[in-house]
Amino acid sequence: DAGVIQSPRHEVTEMGQEVTLRCKPISGHDYLFWYRQTMMRGLELLIYFNNNVPIDDSGMPEDRFSAKMPNASFSTLKIQPSEPRDSAVYFCASSPLSRPNSPLHFGNGTRLTVT
């Protein structure tokens, strides 16, 4: 299996622009998670889906952030408009089955820089 695939690996954009991050989870995994990693805050859970349905989006920082999962093999995280404080590494992770001890499988992340 190719693992969780995220694109792009790096994104540099100007403040005010729309940014879309993409994720393809591992086939058969029914949970998908979006995390944000910064030096100050560490690893933060933004939102997660079960069978394409958003379960908890309480970690989404503001209305500027939105996430969708139109099907089992694709998810997007959108920031509109972007701000410099959104600069971070964004990770997508997926997990198989509905068990609390199922490990998360992470993608390699998207490093976002907003200037």
Added chain:
Amino acid sequence: AQSVTQLGSHVSVSEGALVLLRCNYSSSVPPYLFWYVQYPNQGLQLLLKYTSAATLVKGINGFEAEFKKSETSFHLTKPSAHMSDAAEYFCAVSDPSSGNTPLVFGKGTRLSVIA
């Protein structure tokens, strides 16, 4: 609510020396516990997990961790550090009784290995 505390944001050891990374958890029920490793420019990878079987858990790359309920700890150890162990390590906890709530991660410990 569950949480984990990783003592020391940065640990430095000499090559060949013992590695000890500390993790303490807070949970009202016996938890599931995980250690993940993150190499530069990569996502997190599972090192090992504790799911209420043996209290001493062996993982990949020679790492192991011991669950100590009396100390609410799950410290990660490796007898002899290798240069390739330099990475960031995350402890995480989940609650087996709460269905499918996501993992809660600690803030991470960066391990440096000195030649």
